[in-house]
Amino acid sequence: xxxxxHSPLINAILKHNIHLxxxxxxxxxxxxxxxxxxxxxxxxxxxxxxxxxxxxKQQQQAAGAQNLMGGPYLILAPINAFMLS
Numbered sequence: 001x002x003x004x005x006h007s008p009l010i011n012a013i014l015k016h017n018i019h020l021x022x023x024x025x026x027x028x029x030x031x032x033x034x035x036x037x038x039x040x041x042x043x044x045x046x047x048x049x050x051x052x053x054x055x056x057k058q059q060q061q062a063a064g065a066q067n068l069m070g071g072p073y074l075i076l077a078p079i080n081a082f083m084l085s
Contacts, residue, residue: 003028003039011041021048 003010010028014020021029021044028040029048 007039014044018047
């Protein structure tokens with residue numbers, strides 16, 4: 001396969017631009033053939049998922065700040081939180 005034979009080149013490209021894993025190189029994360037598990041370097045996967053978790057945390061903090069600021073559903077936020085727990 002192309003990815004297996006060119007994995008050093010793919011890893012070099014991704015080290016310089018990790019955000020390509022969110023667009024054109026995204027299938028490489030989903031490619032789960034046992035023979036190609038080592039296609040992407042561990043460091044690249046680690047940085048990608050670390051960035052992904054950071055974005056999720058920022059989104060949750062922004063949503064929490066939005067609830068603190070008020071809005072038409074301010075009274076429903078604590079009720080929904082209680083019902084979901």
